[in-house]
Each structure stands twice: as C-alpha cells, then as structure tokens.
Amino acid sequence: MPSHYGQFCPVAKAMELLDERWTLLVVRELMMGSQHFNALRRGVPRMSPALLSKRLQTLVRAGVVERWEDGNRVTYRLTDSGRELEPIVEALGRWGIRWIPELGDEDLDPHLLLWDVHRSIDTEAVPDGRTVIAFVFPDVPPSNRRWWIVITGDGVDVCDVDPGHDVRVTVESSLRTMTRLWRGDLAWAAALGSGELVLRGEPQACRALPRWLKLSSLAPTPRPVLAAG
Template sequence: MGTTYGQFCPVAKAMELLDERWTMLLVRELVLGSEHFNDLRRGLPRMSPSLLSKRLHQLVRAGVVDKVVDGKDVRYVLTPAGQELRPVVEAVGTWGARWIGELGDVDLDPKLLLWDMHRNVDHAAVPRGRTVVHFRFPELRGPAGRWWLVIMPPEEVDVCDTDPGHDVDVVVTSSLRDLTDVWRGARSWADALRAERVSFDGPATVRRDVPRWFPPSGFALVEHADGLVAL
C-alpha cells in the first residue's frame, strides 16, 4: 500500500488500500463478475497492464482477492473480505448516479460502453440462435465508430471491434453521447427514439424488441437529484 494516514480509524485504514488510483474501479469489475486479466483490462481500458498487475497483487496480498491457477487458466476471485465490498461499490455508484451531473467528452468511450452493455443483455428477451447487433457512431472516425455484439445461447455475448462476418439482425445508430445517456438512465429508449437521437434499422419485429434486449439496469435505475454536485 502507498499512503499511510497514521490514524487508527477503520475508515483511514481501509482507504490506505482502497484509495490507490484505479483500485476501487478494479474492485467494481471483480464485483461485476470479471475474473480473467484480459476481461479486467476490457472493463478498465485506460489502465495500463503493468498497473493492473500491481493492483491485483496488492489486493491478493491484502486478502481481498484470491489468485486461482488451474494450468494456464488464471482467475482472480473475490474472497469473503472482497465480497463485503459489493455494497460499498453499489453505494458509491448510487451516490454518483444521483448527484454527479453531465459527463464530459473525456468520459465517453465506445469500448467501455459496449463492454458494459454486453454483460447486461436480457437473454430471455433475445431471439433463439445467434443475434448480431451492429452499433454505429457516425461522429467517430474509423474503427472506433463501428462495433458489434454477437449474442449466442445460452448466455454468451462477444464484443467485436471488427466485422465478425455474420448476418446483422439490427443496426443501432446513435452518437456515442446519446447512447451512453440511454444506457446510464439519463434518457429512455423511447425518448431517444422519438427525438431521433437513436435509430434502429432492421425488421419491424426486431426493431420493436431491441430495448427489451438491453433493459435499464444497475445505476441506470437510480433517481437523479435536482441539485447536482459540480466537479
């Protein structure tokens, strides 16, 4: 651990571990079910691999995470101590969703958005068999503006930044900010469609069902406060 506050208070002692840069976001990814190094990297795309390795080592040493090795398969799993951080992560996220205002441009990331969407698909609402959703962000140049989710039974979803080569069932076109606003609960699918902030291109039956595939979840359900905290 880095900072030592020199206080016996349990809050101070906990923060000596948890307020290291990226640590709580790494715990968030572990709470959300990511266990492999590459999956953790995809949820934290701006964190360097070396720093991720360092933070994982610190959490293992602190007894928050277990490193489970099975041949070449290496997983990072929360211990009972780590699982007790779930309500902490949820409380911080709820506070942020309720009180923090609009996102800046630097906060928008198509890779992170699609990664979050991929793990919140309602598989019961998606048609049987393989379903391919192509996302287009016209304002982003090159590969950053084109993404695919390949949804397969029973509960597998792949995030692709290159064309997976399958027939596309529906194309979702939006600005990155507008789709992020829908996903974080600042705007509903219905409102975004009416305002032509989001469009679906595909068979009518598919277009109708797309919002059911990606229902609001987690922090998107938090009611926003009127007086927001300025950062």
C-alpha cells in the first residue's frame, strides 16, 4: 500500500507517490529511453512483471507517465511532470555514487550491467559493418557467464546466447571489476595494468574499446577526498 504521511508538506506529498519500492528506478528506465514493457523489464531485471505493471499503472494515474496504444503495441513515455523528475533522479545518482560507493555481492547483476553498457555504445566510434564484443565473467555461474554486444548500422543488441558472429574483442574480468569500471570507480588503465581486466582479439579493436564503451553518465562524478587516517 502507498505510504500516507498525513502532512501538507510538498515533500511528503511527493514521497507518497515516489517512495514506493522500484518507482524511481522505473522512472530512471524511462529517462534512459526504454519505452516498451519488455525493455523496461530488462532495465529492472529483479522486478517482477506484475509489480512493474502495477507501478506503471500508478505512474500513469498520477500523470507522470503516459501510455500509448498502437494496435497491440503499448508505449510508455514520461509526461512533462515525469520529465521534471529527471534532474532529481540524476542528483540522487550523483549523491549515491559519491557517498554510498560500497557494492555488495547482491548488488552485482550481469543482466543490468550489460543492458546499461549496450545502450551507451559510441556507435560513431565503432567501425562500419558488424562489430561483436564478447564479455566473459569467470566468477559468475555458467548460465550467466558469457555475453555479447552486437553493433550494426541498425542498432545495438545485447545477447546472452552466442549470436554466431565473429568476435572482434573479448573482455574478461570479474563482474565486480567490470561494474566498477562502468561506474567510474576504476579507470581503464588501472584495470588493464593490474590484470583485473584482460582484452583479447584484434589489436586495433582492443586499443579502441575504451572509446567504444562510453561509461555511465555518472562516472565523471567527483568522489570525496578522504582525510588521511
């Protein structure tokens, strides 16, 4: 049930809608360009379909999201009200990456990581034609250990089943290392220099990979300087 604070305070009224579990993460996915139910599900892979549907219905009723039907295809978009939440969600992300940097094992998810990575590819930096990047996480159970990003002139796809195309470069690291790199907690040079991350494949592709894979939009967030102990 939604929280009701019984206060006229505008912050309290806003939180009656926004502090339900997953709500702001659904808004984040809409901000990032997901418009269809299955795409939204991939951005919140641990959220049940039933709960996602419920949260979308609540956001539509509140006027934060609009729902469009075109035949059997349903599209969700942020309204003017929803777009006003964008700087709030971004500020929460910057605050979180600055002040809550710790990542537990339960926070690491290859589905979410590769979904985020695939939609931040710098397609203009990637050579024309088809480019396939493979990812191997040796510390992950075999069913989720191997992933592929396929880049063509038609777009970028992420696959958890071998697409059957030649791979230009393979990235091998722990899931934690790749997640820290994506977040900006770890630099490419440091990851490669330490051996925590290994690139295999075409030499030119290995050199170019850091240009192809743009990091999280929050990666440049300045971290606090810790006082010497």
